[in-house]
Amino acid sequence: MTATIVTAPQSAAEQDQSGPVIFLADTMLIFRRQLRLSLRNPVWVIVGLIQPVLYLAFFGPLLARIASGGGMPGVSSGNPYGFFVPGLLIQLGLFGAAFVGFSIIADWRAGVIERFRVTPVGRMALLAGRVLRDVVTLSVQAVVLVLAGLAFGLRAPLAGVLIGLAFVAVVAVSLSALSYTVGLLLKSEDALAPLINMIVVPLMLLSGIMLPMTLGPAWLRDVARATPFGYIINAMRDAFAGHYFNSIVAEGIGVSVGLAIVCLWLAGRAFVRENA
């Protein structure tokens, strides 16, 4: 052991703690840490991508067959993948982001959450850095999925695809924020897994990912209209078809942004809360 006495420079430690610049710097610190952890163990990123690609390979051709026979209202018989790929993108977003809450439980167990909460770092930045990591991960997965879709026969304008990816990113923000909130409140993997499944599976079914909801009876369409993801998928499908300025896309933007605001607000409350 040395006998050197080194104290931390007070000028740095006593700087102003608030403000958007500090918030962004803190967020980037957490983001980089989380990203490095993801890259160290990329198996989950890959596993998350396998599921939609399997749907694309093993379910897409069936759908294409039915659509080409003209048996699917609302699905272009010439470009069924323009219908199918947006659905798979949302599925990727739903399942990819909904389960990130597990990682916050692990962090809480490791004492990492407590350790960070005692530093001067803003607690919203602890959330934002994680959410940002999830958005980046999902965006990369989404790009890979779109490229795979192109190989299967998807045809869509670049602008439409970019709008679709933006929707996926906003959905990822909502679900990842929500998943962290629930994880932080429950602090139990055993409780989180069934709860997430209970929420995400019906939402996915009701959003018309696989088949157009217009095929369903009136009551089912009514239930579906009360859930958010149908609006977002319809908007993405329109964007993939090259329609950008209509009420469907506007509805999709309204619903996705509204959902993100609500989820971030809830997550913010949970992260800032004293005893979380």
Place this chain on the structure above:
Amino acid sequence: MAIIEAHGLARTFTSRRQTVEAVRGVDLTVRQGEIVGFLGPNGAGKTTTLRMLTTLLRPTAGTATVAGADLLRDPVGVRRRIGYVPQAIGVTAGGTDPNCLVGEEMAIQGRLYRLSAGQAAERARLLTDQLELTGLEDRLCKTLSGGQRRRLDIALGLVHAPVVVFLDEPTTGLDPQSRSNLWEHIAGLRARLGTTVFLTTHYLEEADALCDRVLVIDNGKIIAEGVPEELKRRISGDVVTLSVSGDPARAKAILTGHPGVREISADGRAIRMTVEHGEEALPGMLRALDGDGITMESIQLARPTLDDVFLTLTGRSLRDDSPSGSQGPAETDDSALASAGRSHQ
């Protein structure tokens, strides 16, 4: 100069329409450069008090000033100036991510305290050296030994050279060698940097080896306070536990008033006594019982432990009412360690 000053600090928890008063009005003062131990059984309110003083938990009543900042009005000011090392037992671990590299953890901790990348690296180098972690920078935290990981936890709490550091159960779960090694490091902190240390523990030996002053907490209130020697003097003597096959009441009557026996109580067939110079008094005690036809099933002689201090102060044993099942494994660790520690004496 007081570094920590708390008045009437209290915290109640409400769960399932039940209100639990975890901490009921704690007053305490810790002076600059002191090493103060917060002693008590699981569930006594040690960790709750520590979490309040470190801004993790808002008190339901009371006020405190920590490192010159008001706990309620300026929690960020408190956070900037204190170091905190969470406990590594029970449900949560000590604060390092198992899948992070040691070097990464040191670096980000410095950055989170607003040090520049260069300053953070400089501090990390110094602390890895001081806490004997050199050469481990590229190892995953999960591959460290218990003692190394705990030293890393502590290094993280010191990255910003805080004026006061809070250590929650710093050595619980470590083997005896790692514990005494960690004690040296903690004592060294004060010696080198004048850092004030506030730690919780349920080992009397730890308080003894390390602390200038001890606060004993039970049931959410501080029930005793003093230097460790003073606390032990209240026990003065060894703890002898006999198990007899005959009538315990008669055995108790025989031993009451026997030279050296100070306190005596019977519980079932076990008789527990505080005896001065136990090992010398024991043969005489056995002869007295034997002369009355009472045979012995077992004999135990032990130095006073926190458990005994506790028993004397509260009339209850530390282990009688471990309040939360989730801390079961930690309890087992404790008893194992306590008996290991005792066998060294």
